[in-house]
Amino acid sequence: MNAGLVWVLVGLGFAVVTLQRRSLAVGLVTVQALVLAAVAFADARGPHDLLAAVALVVRGLGLAAFFLLVIARTRDPRLVRAIVPPLRRVALAIALALMLGWLIPSIGLVSRDAERGVLTLVACGLVLAATSRATVFQVLGVVLVENGLALAALELPGTSWLIEVGVAVDLTLVAVVAGVFHERIFTEFGAGDTDALRSLRD
Amino acid sequence: MTDPETLAAATVVVPALVAALVWVLPRTWVTRTALVGALATGGLAAALTAVALTGDRPLAGPWLVIDVPGGLLVGIIGAVGLVSVLVSPAYLGAAAGALVDPRRRERTYYSALLVFWSALLAVPLAGTLGAAWLLVEATTAASALLVGFSGRATALEAGWKYLVLTSLGLGVALLGIVLLAAGTPEGGLGALSWQVLPTYAGGARSALVVYVLLLAGLAAKIGWAPVHNWLPDAHSEAPAPVSALLSAALLPAVLLVAWRCEQGLEPVIGVGPARDVLLVFGLLSVAVSVPFMLRPMAWKRLLAYSSLEHMGVVAIGLGFATPLALAGVAVHLVAHAVAKTLGFCLVTPLLAHAPEAARSPVSGIARSSPVLGGAMGLSLGSLAGLPPSPLFVSELLIVAGGFQAGRVVTATAAAVLLALAFSCLVRALLELTLGEAPARTGPVSGSASASGSVSGSVSGSASGSALPGLRGVGVLVAASLVLLLALAGAASWLPASDLVDTLMKGIA
Known part of the structure; x- marks a missing residue:
């Protein structure tokens, strides 16, 4: 994958970290998955690689449709603000990405840019999940991490189709269960806001 | 395929098929089908355990591994799963509310429980790290639904926390x-098969990074400190059979995956650092x-919290x-x-006897219900490691x-921390069984939710023999x-046995 595309994916990741509108964030995460799928199709050398590319497309579009449906059914009466302001979240993601880059000097992928891109996307996902209050954004954090790992799998020297297909299946399962929880949390508390989930403490 | x-394959597929059957069968058949399927699965798991423990090597x-540690875990998962399904009708009869449409409550519960059980049974048998990861992640989806099954606000909180934290952890893995x-x-x-892990060619430092990422990610699922936050919430809010x-x-199933990673990467990283990581997680978990x-x-x-301690002990x-x-x-x-x-x-039976037990500590159960108090004392005394509990012997051996x-x-x-944990649990045991008992007039009939919101009237004897679910548990107490x-x-002859010799050799 060329460096430009890698940094497009990273740019989309940072954009998701700054957003507060759920539907927009779902759109950007989907674009990210489709860019990955396009690269997978372009680099495909056999039926297994094609299967991995198809899995990326189905996963990306399927999750987008599912998340948009969930959002449409649970319109928040007010914007659920994140725990940390957007710019500070970006700073946190950059700091975590640099730390991961220092801890993991080489992943062994085909390109060095892809290695940096993978770690940055994982950092963006972790920061998004940790600093968001909105339930949908926390799940999008998991999706961002998985998109980063999908990039890594595409850039592996050997066959990576099993990782791509496996991630697609598992991510879909987790997202569906998260959707069920989100709807119940919305019904129970009137908003998809994890701030309401603070009663279990020791 | 050999036998x-x-x-x-049958051990894993049967509960999955029964889960599908439960989903489509008429409502009146759901419980009976789940129970029959559970008995069949328990039998298959026991047979597989016998094969694994008595096999020569x-x-x-590429997909499947049947060895001694895997066999031991299949036996444990099979037995615990069977008991969980068998006691589920008592739980569903006593608990109120559900995450899903009440008309689909029972079939959703049994389907999710059987799918969870099926994925769990497959984890110790996975022949590659990749397959093991997929199966562990699959257990997350099914079990998160079950954790939040009651639909209460606290159960939603616990289920959500469990889903997000373990998914992120597994992302790191x-x-x-x-x-x-x-x-x-x-x-x-x-590249991801267990036998190939020792051929990792990225160098010792890189292998250590891989290993730490794998263990840190899996730790979130095992419930090792410091990534254990979901564990007390999920275990306390899930339906009791699911908590078991x-x-x-x-x-333990995810812990086996972590151990297989340690065994596979130890030749590359070196014995010291590989085992040190396990010891750090173990000591930290017991200490926390x-x-x-x-x-x-x-x-x-x-x-x-005792699970947190015991997973720490196993890691040590x-x-x-x-x-x-x-x-x-x-x-x-x-x-x-x-x-x-x-x-x-x-x-x-405890919630029927003392509804406040769902949210608060209870005391003097043995005074107000000797049967229930005795059974709880057996459980907690064993977990504390009170002699002659086998957990006392196992901790001594470790x-x-x-x-x-x-x-x-x-x-x-480790000995000091275990002594502290022992004294904490013995104190809880004394308070629970022999502490001052508040006035209780007997079991509560009607609908009791796991949260303790019990509706109905207090009636019957205070002996505890009429408590819902206790009669069936009597067999379990005797068997336990x-x-x-x-x-x-x-435990006294085990250290010199072939079983331990096989454990020392690992898969490779």
Whole structure:
């Protein structure tokens, strides 16, 4: 994958970290998955690689449709603000990405840019999940991490189709269960806001 | 396919098929079908365990591995799963509310429970790290639904926390897997098979990074400190039969995956650093559990913190990795499963007897209900490691294993922490059984939710014999007592047995 595309994916990741509108964030995460799928199709050398590319497309579009449906059914009466302001979240993601880059000097992928891109996307996902209050954004954090790992799998020297297909299946399962929880949390508390989930403490 | 392979496939496929059947059959058939399917699965798991424990050498293919540790875990998961399904009708009869449409309550519960059980049974049999990761992630989806099954606000909180934290943790583990695949000469599926891990060519430092990422990610699922936050909430809010499966089966199954990673990467990283990581997680988990267990807390929450302690003890045993320590680990896993399953199965009669037990610590149960108090005492006394509990013997073996390994400081620290944990649980045991009993007039009839919101009238005798779910649990109490005593006896000859010799060799 060329460096430009890698940094497009990273740019989309940072954009998701700054957003507060759920539907927009779902759109950007989907674009990210489709860019990955396009690269997978372009680099495909056999039926297994094609299967991995198809899995990326189905996963990306399927999750987008599912998340948009969930959002449409649970319109928040007010914007659920994140725990940390957007710019500070970006700073946190950059700091975590640099730390991961220092801890993991080489992943062994085909390109060095892809290695940096993978770690940055994982950092963006972790920061998004940790600093968001909105339930949908926390799940999008998991999706961002998985998109980063999908990039890594595409850039592996050997066959990576099993990782791509496996991630697609598992991510879909987790997202569906998260959707069920989100709807119940919305019904129970009137908003998809994890701030309401603070009663279990020791 | 050879016979063990067919047996392994059947053990995993039968509960999945029964889950699908339960989903489509008429409502009146749901419970009976689930119970019959559970009996069949339990039988298959027992047969597979016998094959794995008596086999000459491990059967390791590209997809499947049948070895002694895997067989032991399949036996534990099979037995705990069977008990969980068998006591579920009592839970569903007593509890109110559900995450899903009430008309689909029972079929959703049994389907999710059987899918969860099926995925769990497959984890110890997975022939590659990739497949094991996929199966562990699959258990997350099914079990998160079950954790939040009651639909209460606290259950939603626990289920959500469990889903997000363990998914992120498994994402970190997947990063480790990708790194591993990049540094292993054999590409594709073969790169992630357990036997190929020692051929990792990325160098010792890179292997250590991979290993730490894998263990840190899996730790979130095992419930090791400091990434254990979901564990007390999920175990205390899930339906009691599910809590038993989470605590006694899921945590050890994921721990086996972590141990297989340690065994596979140890030749590259070096024995010292690989085992040190396990010891750090183990000591930290026991240390973190102690201050929580010191405080009076609700029964299920106390059992949850004891899970944190016991997974720490197992990690310490695996970190020492001497014949004594591994014998201790084997005994510990089985005895913990027996005592913990019994403890969680007593929740339904306990809530009927003392509804406040759902949220608050209870005392003097043995005074107001000798049968229930005695059963709870057996569970907690065993978990505390009160002699002659097999957990006392296993902890002794693990600490002795530490001295055998020459890790005097670590073994001493482990002994001190275990003594502290023991005193916390014995204190809780005394308070629970012999403490001052508030006035209770007998079992509560009607609908009791797991949260303790019980509607109905107080009636019947105070002996506890009429408590819902207790009569069925009586068989379990007797079986647990026999098993625990047998385990305590078996623990003395285990260190010199072939079983431990096989554990020392691993798959490779």
